[in-house]
Amino acid sequence: MYPVCEELNVTMFINEKKFITFMCTPDNLKELAIGHLFTRNLIEDIDDIDSIRVCNTLKNIYILSEFISIDEDFSLNTVLSSACGSSPIFNLKNNKILESKTLFNIKKLKDATIKMFELAKKHKKTGGMHSCAAYNNKRDIISIEDVGRHNAVDKIIGVCLSKNYDFENSAIISTGRISTDIILKCIGARIPVVITRSIPTTSALELAKQNGITVIGRIMAREPIIYLNEARISK
Amino acid sequence: MYPVCEELNVTMFINEKKFITFMCTPDNLKELAIGHLFTRNLIEDIDDIDSIRVCNTLKNIYILSEFISIDEDFSLNTVLSSACGSSPIFNLKNNKILESKTLFNIKKLKDATIKMFELAKKHKKTGGMHSCAAYNNKRDIISIEDVGRHNAVDKIIGVCLSKNYDFENSAIISTGRISTDIILKCIGARIPVVITRSIPTTSALELAKQNGITVIGRIMAREPIIYLNEARISK
Structure with a gap:
């Protein structure tokens, strides 16, 4: 058996609307979905997600959340990142400088x-x-x-x-x-x-x-x- | 001087409409634009581009082409590739199997x-x-x-x-x-x-x-x- 990386296209639906397709290794899909929503500031905490379900084929992730409303701001259609394309290059307006003093x-x-x-x-x-x-x-x-x-x-x-x-x-x-x-x-x-x-x-x-x-x-x-x-x- | 990779966001406009932003190393930008349009089947040949201009700041690429009409099919907003996000995972309908006999x-x-x-x-x-x-x-x-x-x-x-x-x-x-x-x-x-x-x-x-x-x-x-x-x- 030759070495290959497992890669699958997994689509995430939010409140029954198609949101994004990840090309990813199909494990820890719930964590992938949660982390992706969190790093994009679409949720503030894991509790903002009402339910999360991964279908048996690993092809789809279904998220229900009353906190997320998808609008044009989150579209990736004009962004092509150097090796990802995963993050919109905007939406940082309310950010505060990180001041952690941990050593x-x-x-x-x-x-x-x-x-x-x-x-x-x-x-x-x-x-x-x-x-x-x-x-x-x-x-x-x-x-x-x-x-x-x-x-x-x-x-x-x-x-x-x-x-x-x-x-x-x-x-x-x-x-x-x-x-x-x-x-x-x-x-x-x-x-x-x-x-x-x-x-x-x-x-x-x-x-x-x-x-x-x-x-x-x-x-x-x-x-x-x-x-x-x-x-x-x-x- | 510490080692860094140069990465710049370069936006490509087609017929005065914003098309895509590359996060890329800002050299050979004309070739990047031509190659990207060709691999996405938006042009059949280099002659399909009427004019291509890179602005002095290297921030924008302007393409004029009567052959390209941008429609929703080319949107990337639902695709997130494993390390790119550059290619739509569709639009292969008219493809023929490659039969090159070159050794x-x-x-x-x-x-x-x-x-x-x-x-x-x-x-x-x-x-x-x-x-x-x-x-x-x-x-x-x-x-x-x-x-x-x-x-x-x-x-x-x-x-x-x-x-x-x-x-x-x-x-x-x-x-x-x-x-x-x-x-x-x-x-x-x-x-x-x-x-x-x-x-x-x-x-x-x-x-x-x-x-x-x-x-x-x-x-x-x-x-x-x-x-x-x-x-x-x-x-």
Whole structure:
């Protein structure tokens, strides 16, 4: 059996209206849906969803919520992101700068990344998957995999929401490049620290700067690069 | 200076109507536009474009074409691809199976991949870029880079179009995973062979099978994997 990444088109319906089709790895679909709605500021909390149901074929996710009204603002039809297309490049008008004072130790963040790779079973099997992990000084690391890096971020945020994670004291670790859309997701979830084994893009850094987010690249290198807001990182 | 990938939002207008925003590396923007329109079957040839202009700030691309009429069919607002979001997952109704009889030698394809990496200047500098190359038995390899793998594919196809490449006798080599949207682009351009240093996704393989496209993964490994349509590959 040759290595392949599982990819399926999964459509999310909100209040019986077709909302979006994810091209994703068909597991943790509830978390994907929850995380996606949360990072796009369509819900404020998991309780804003009245019901969530994934059909047996894994082809459809059905969301009922009286809090979500879909209007044109959330359309993606004119946005094509560098490797995602998942986040609208607007809708940040009511945002406050992230002011989390939590201190993270760089060695512990690197250990968490190593742990993330240890947990990445699909990656070990195929070599072509993305991983994402959430790290909090007080809790165990949790991690997840998906064929798409933005799906992996949505899924981990969905898992964190269901475990009642305190986002303002958490860091997100990703195997993928940090592009604009990943920063937008972290702004949406109020996560102050974003880490990658790769590097960020110029516009991701600009957006992170405007919103007070710490960005760390090349986390697995001997000297990880802290691009922005170093005050949150201890050595 | 820390390593970063340049990423800019570049909006393409068609006949004065806003069409799409690329999050991309802001070079070869004309080729990006041409390749994108071609792979989406919006133009049949480069001559279908009456004029193309990139503004000095690199923020906008203006296309005039009497052949393109934008209708709802081309909207992306319900599609979110695994790592792109660039290709609509429809609009294949008039497609014919690719029947190119050209034979490609696997060693030559590997040499072309090595050449692609040699030419990848931005990748060498930052470590976080994608490359794409076009290979034809009779012509020099051409290659290009972008922060997004699907942009890189669009750009190389745009370059090939402007050099009058014979797509049905060409192969595309990419550093990125082969997901559905990359196969859709190759179907749009009638390219029979798609090669990656990574692996394909399940739905990409299914689509490639339906359309007669050869898929090769792990091209840099000692034994590259020919997933489909091996008859076009000589050893």
